[in-house]
Amino acid sequence: RTLRGMDALVTALHAYPVKACRGLDLDAARLDEAGFAHDRRWLVVTPEGRFITQRETPALARVGTAIVDDGLVLEFPDGARVAVPPGDPRRAREVVVWSDDCSGLDCGDEAAERLGALLGRPVRLVEFDVRVPRLQPDTGPGGALAPVRFPDGYPLLLIGEESLADLNSRLPQPVPMNRFRPNLVVRGLGAYGEDRVLELRAGGVRLRPVKACTRCTVTMTDQRTGARDAAEPLQTLKTYRW
Secondary structure (H helix, E strand, O other): OEOOOOOOEEEEEEEOOEOOOOOEEEOOOOEEOOEEOOOOOEEEEOOOOEEOOOOOOHHHHHOEEEEEOOEEEEEOOOOOEEEOOOOOHHHEEEEEEOOEEEEEEEOOHHHHHHHHHHHOOOOEEEEEOOOOOEEEEOOOOOOOEEEEOOOOOOOOOEEEHHHHHHHHHHOOOOOOHHHHOOOEEEEOOOOOHHHHEOOEEEOOEEEOOOOOOOOOHHHHEOOOOOOEOOOOOHHHHOOOOO
């Protein structure tokens, strides 16, 4: 529902089990209070606990993910698959996402060593510690707090197909939707109609947009190879929309 009231079609659903690693294309998604189940449930961090993303380490895009029996499997470019054990509550550690102090459960040495070898730096893999809530301020009426795991901001990211089509009409070469790493992709709002959405309803689910997402260098990164474009699409976006 927008200011005018209209129907939109959900055309794609995505989850990203490990923040900054390759995402999953879903036919259906289970929604909990912190977003899609498993979305940004795991995080790659420095040995000191600072979060790592594609902004400074685009090679994370080369790491595939799968959920098997509610657990995480990492898929590496050489074909190796590593089943990640559950985070160990006895190895809880403080981790930092932007300015938020969070708690993560260390997932052991094998995943950390394989990730470190690919990225060329020491890292650890942690699972979100549900015993220590992370809450983001909701800017809407009532000022409630939104529970999240390890996203940059809020539980879900929404984008419209027409918005990407408008951007691609301005670019020398089009970019795919996965550069923007959305959770929900919709059709029918018109270009940048997401700005005017007051509420999304689907069955018994009601979602209210909270804030716009400022775009960064992740949009310049090929989500299969980790290769980074020198300019686009940010150079063009800066001319009319940030």
